[in-house]
Amino acid sequence: MKRVSAVLALAIASAFAQAAVTQTTRYVIISENNGKQMGEQVVENHDDGLTKVRFIYKDNGRGPELTEEFRLGADRTMTAYHVKGNSTFGAVVDEKFERNGGQASWVSTTEKGAREVRGPALYVPLNSSFEVASRAISALAAAPGRSLPLLPSGTLTHKVLDEMEVSGPGGKKQSVELIAQTGIGLSPQFMWATKGAQPELFAVVVPGVFVAAVDGWQGNGKALAERQKKAEAQMLNDLAAKLQHPLQGLTVVKNARIFDSNKGSVGAPSDVYVLRGRISAILPAGAPVRGAVNEIDAAGRIMLPGLYDMHAHLGRWEGALHVAAGVTTLRDLGNDNAQLQMMIDETAGGKLLAPQIVPTGFLEGESQYSSNGGFVVKTLEQSKRAIDWYAGHGYPQLKIYNSFPKEILKETVAYAHLRGMRVSGHVPAGLRAQEALDAGYDELQHINQVMLNFLFKPGVETRSLERFYLPAEKVAGLDFNSKAVKDFVATLKKKQIVVDPTLATFAFLKQKDGDVNEPWAAVKDNMPPDVARGFHVGTMKIADAATQARYEKSYAKMVQFVGTLHKAGVPIVAGTDDLAGFTLHSELALLVKAGLTPAEAIQVATRNGARYTRTSADRGSIETGKLADLVLVDGDPTKNIEDLRKVAAVITRGHIIYPKEVDQALGIKPFVEQVPLVKPLEAVPANIAGSNEGMLRQIGAIGRKHD
Template sequence: MKRLAVLPLALAMAFSAHAASTTRYLIISENAGKQIGQQIVEHRDDGMTKVSFTYKDNGRGPELTEQFRLGADGTMTEYAVKGNSTFGAVVDERFTRRGDHAEWKSTSEQGEKIVSGAAAYLPLNSSFEVQSVAIAALSKAADGKLALLPSGTLSQSELDKVEVAGPNGQKQTVRLLAQTGVGLSPSFYWATEGANPRLFGVIIPGFGNMLEEGWQPAAKLLAERQKIAEQKMLTDVANRLQHPLSGLTVVRNARIFDSDKATVGQPSDIYVLRGRITAVLPAGAPVREADNTIDAAGRIVLPGLFDLHGHVDRWSGALNMSAGVTSVRDMGNDNHQLQAMLDETAAGKLLAPQVVPAGFLEGESPFSANNGFVIKDLQGAKDAIDWYAERGYPQLKIYNSFPKAILKDTVAYAHSRGMRVSGHIPAGLRAQEALDAGYDEIQHINQVMLNFLAKPDTETRNLNRFVLPAEKVADLDFNSKPVKDFVAYLAKKQISIDPTMATFAFLKQRDGDINEPYASVASHMPPDVARGFAVGTMKIDGDAQLKRYEKSYAKMVQFVGIMYKAGVPIVAGTDDIPGFTLHSELALLVKAGLTPAQALQVATRNGARYTRTSNERGSIVPGKLADIVLVDGDPTKHIEDVRKVSAVITRGYVIYPSEIDATLGIAPFVTAAPQVIKTSTPVAGIYGGSNDGARARIDTTARKRD
């Protein structure tokens, strides 16, 4: 869903009775196998194209209408889109180009530019038909590149070609195209052949597909071919950016963060062999026959960071690695896609963190999220739990539409299979009732706040679960007995809370303002990504409502601090852009009242504790996995320094964020990285002795955006 929501999407509901041609695309959920949306494209005789796009999943989705006209070079000369985005924000955007003068205006920005030659405007919200236009324009570009407005370059390459069968025995050949230059990962589209190619369909693994009506049976074949082509690209990325550490490696002169005490120790040398820590000795201790040394040069060294609320995909690993996130708890995914990714990571074919999976369990309703298992009854819930338990899932996540009548028995069965249970609060219940049924953890600060706001008949499976806390928390008295009693209960029962404050900052974002969690990273991001940070998500009517939402959000952050100080376990999760958002979550924990060192403790020790991996992760001690993050500055004093990751060691590889940043078109947060120095002969001396070892070669990859 996330990937679909951020891709350009949009369209139009009214159609001319004399349309030159109309193409209808259906959006089908992969897990449920049902239609959840559509895109209808009408090409009119007067040269105007009108599009209508809508989809609904998990009680939300965009509804957009769009129209545009093309110039002689195949790019848009006028464009307009109206409607609402996934979370209800108003969409109203226009673009025109007259000769060399281009100008645009939306609810979040406006600008103009003098441009010569072909250039494609990139809307902030649009339909997939915008990609169809780009496919045709790029097919005519000799170098496979197209200038973007306001800035950037879109590139396109062909990865595969296959014949598919459709209605009434029709057959046609379609091509798999990869586009780069928009976002932080490639986008894949299936297109027709010929002099004027157009979009045929989109396959989004784990979510679903959008194909021309009547060609839905081709989805399985296209998904298989796309996976093979995509895997080749991913394997190449992994081979280039993961540098194996063969033999014994010593990370010397490291100031280790003790995640149990939340303090930094004296300089030490860390010994790593086959992905595990074998020893931690005082800096300068004799080293015998080390194969590699890495001079930390007095840097702070953290245990690998945990993101306890991710939804991983095959391209998110680079962002996590760049941010020092070596472990992610996946909180909802397509089961078979996730299992495949776990296998690919274990085989070294995927640049990815270590994933701790949480089994996703939802009930049937018009608001259902289509991840994991969607069940009807207790037996279905038990069957799903058995599937997860047999595959080693340590946790179960229950979602909004889960039948409340079977909640207690479901939780008890999950506990009997050795699983923790967490989730959203099923519709019709308050958080306290879910805890009474046996919940061990609650996801999201809004789900906690709804305990004091929702009534038995409150519909919380739609946008109400966001709007109600934004409207009402401002007036909530944290000193009232119900609130104090609830916090005391959480602390007594040691119920962990996964607040994901960074992702909920959208509740109070005004169109045109950079959302708070992205303010520190926007200047480092590619231009099109930075543009998106200023696009509002919620529908906010005027200054008075904005101030109310700001007050509510500030109180939610405050409440996280209240819970922490009362002894309620807090974990750090994102549910947002991988990697960088975790740093923002830690900054918000500090804003809530934690010290920077305590925030780091939440992202290390607590991460391991509440994924049941403390025996292997969460601290830098002998016998544990060598998940090690070298950081410039001192994040135990200044939490923003956690963004200055210079090197990451995990799964027997050393990974350099500077290389990842260069690949993704991100301006680096650090420029100097500690190099691996290989020792050519056995050594028995201080720091491994000889300085004659050659530095490991670092291949800086070309920027994808160009």
């Protein structure tokens, strides 16, 4: 009888709960590349004012899973909010916000805070679903000037950029608006919203990545993406025009101390002449100036060749941050093919402020863990067709990913080599790094993929989060003097296998909630408040102090191992795979921590970058005839690598860019205040060759020296 009563009570409670839900909205998240579902968001609005959200997103074997509950006030902003779950890499999420009258308070695994508040204000959770953005759209639509203060700090605004009609189930049609929100992060956030007195989220489109749309309406994804890309293009074109200053005619950069990336040393002050994006002459400082129409006084600053970021997945809004950090060449290691081609064209045409892109073809296999960029293949014939496409579009390298079929690996690598491409990547599931080298790899990406060579055992799923947790757990106890380790290092050296360790990215392995992770400590005070706040959020699920200590030791040994590779003669390149621009400086600082000198670390980011992108003929060093990709830096990064963050000016593609202006445009506190300005000079007639015979002999000698 008791059991029957309990079952009846449960049924009644369930029926009541269902009756309390007044509306359920489901969003599906699909790959924009291949239409594969990557997640969903289910929103339940209850008749007592409570909203419940279930959110899940998975790509590449990882992603957040969240449950939320919140209530709104009369001004459409949240008065209570609670989110629980796990972040992308498994860290525990548990965050609460509450507002009682004029007092707001919040607490999470990372922080605890409170503030007095007057009037409407939007709380920004550290981890949340799209529904939080949806409610912000509604609140901003009702706010004067479409602007509201943020909690803990900042201001959010939104602007309508476009409108289009979309079609849904049963022939239904409606109009939706493209909104750009600014005030959170380092770039605008784009969303499509319904129209009306209380607009709400209709879709989120990340071109080339995914479309999250109301279920039944996701078929509009490609049309929404195209309209959004055009609207973004106009904003980015305006930004590029504002921040790129063309150097018209012959320009001389006077009194610069040139870093020789081949020798790893700084030379005597020189004057460097730039014409149409190339170095036309290098003379001793103080030599008579003839023919230049512009002058830039470097005032004794160090001049570096443009830096290389050898591991990025470029987004259109990230290019300016890369350039401001001195990155003039970027190797893209996997992107939506159409999106990447578009960015290459936009950059070449001056419509997008970004480094010159060296594209890498992305090749993945089908599985529940697949990453959805580039080409996803099953057969050798499909692999060859993908490689043909990449080779035909000028890609010098192929990147193979986690789920690639190991049965066709060797033949695929051989075919890529036949088409003149280098081959790198992750190690396909079921293999060790040594087996990838045996198949013909030229390069390995990520320090965890290297360490898994010694930790992998059959049955371990290296496409799941285990590829992060296993190295964090086990590298601490790995003996670098063991025969297995020494033999592997010897193989890397003998075959000259390049290692792209991305150490700064993998610092997340040991970050504790509340602490600022090592790569961001030097930049946090320059960042907008909401970005700096995110630096305190841990990534991994770290159960206790003993686990924390073990993960810290493992990461320290990974850094040490990169130093071991360098000393052994294994080529290292500097890649990031994280926050644009700033991460490269942190990567080089970690290379110094691993045992490289600051000058050697800069060589890695210049000479090695050029060598392993096959661009040494025109980049990677400062020489007459090469591209004028030049970086002026305050201080001396060859002695203190942290001075590399003090980029005063960047010259590339015939333009000068001031990082100070980029920083100010993106809400960042500049790292350099005084910049070397362009000073117009009186033009000198062209028929003065006789009076410049000595100078012309010098130019000729320098040119012959570098032939």
